[in-house]
Amino acid sequence: MDTVTPPPIDPSQIPDQPVKWPKILGIIALVLGILGFLQSAASPLSLYFVDTQMELLIQQGADTDKVADYMGQMKSISTVSAIAMGVVSLVLLTGGILLLKRNPKAPIFLQVWGVLKILAGGYFSFRSMALTRVQMDLMMEMNGGGSEAEMMQKVTDYAVFGGMIFGLLWLAALPVFFLIWFGREPVKQEIAKW
Numbered sequence: 001m002d003t004v005t006p007p008p009i010d011p012s013q014i015p016d017q018p019v020k021w022p023k024i025l026g027i028i029a030l031v032l033g034i035l036g037f038l039q040s041a042a043s044p045l046s047l048y049f050v051d052t053q054m055e056l057l058i059q060q061g062a063d064t065d066k067v068a069d070y071m072g073q074m075k076s077i078s079t080v081s082a083i084a085m086g087v088v089s090l091v092l093l094t095g096g097i098l099l100l101k102r103n104p105k106a107p108i109f110l111q112v113w114g115v116l117k118i119l120a121g122g123y124f125s126f127r128s129m130a131l132t133r134v135q136m137d138l139m140m141e142m143n144g145g146g147s148e149a150e151m152m153q154k155v156t157d158y159a160v161f162g163g164m165i166f167g168l169l170w171l172a173a174l175p176v177f178f179l180i181w182f183g184r185e186p187v188k189q190e191i192a193k194w
Contacts, residue, residue, distance in 0.1 A: 022099050085121075110178045137153075
């Protein structure tokens with residue numbers, strides 16, 4: 001049995017293999033967009049738990065006017081945050097779908113999402129920190145203040161501040177990645193072929 005060696009293949013005749021990053025990044029954007037939208041939709045449910053907690057504080061002697069003011073701020077920021085972050089999630093979802101289809105408009109959506117996510121997420125993180133501080137002040141007041149309450153307030157302030165810094169870094173990780181990724185020349189060249 002003779003074995004015949006196939007003729008050499010001209011490299012110019014081999015079709016280019018499609019790059020895999022659009023599919024990978026598209027799936028990531030799609031999944032995170034869906035989860036973000038679901039989180040925004042479910043966000044108003046958290047008000048029920050906060051409302052219940054505040055009713056307990058009132059029963060334990062917290063100032064009713066301060067609790068009402070806190071709840072007003074909380075409902076306002078929760079509603080605005082749910083709507084804003086829902087829109088931001090839809091931009092990410094759209095960008096993910098377009099990227100999976102290799103649509104050249106996908107990078108625009110994903111870069112716009114990156115900027116919106118950093119700005120909106122940062123703003124709502126600062127607002128949430130301020131509301132957490134108001135809530136902690138309510139609880140400290142209720143416990144009568146004193147040196148122990150001051151020390152607890154300082155520890156809480158550090159914990160909230162540290163959590164916010166870590167949260168901002170986590171929040172900005174993927175948006176910064178997308179902003180850098182789609183600004184790279186090889187990526188731009190690949191997108192130009194779509």
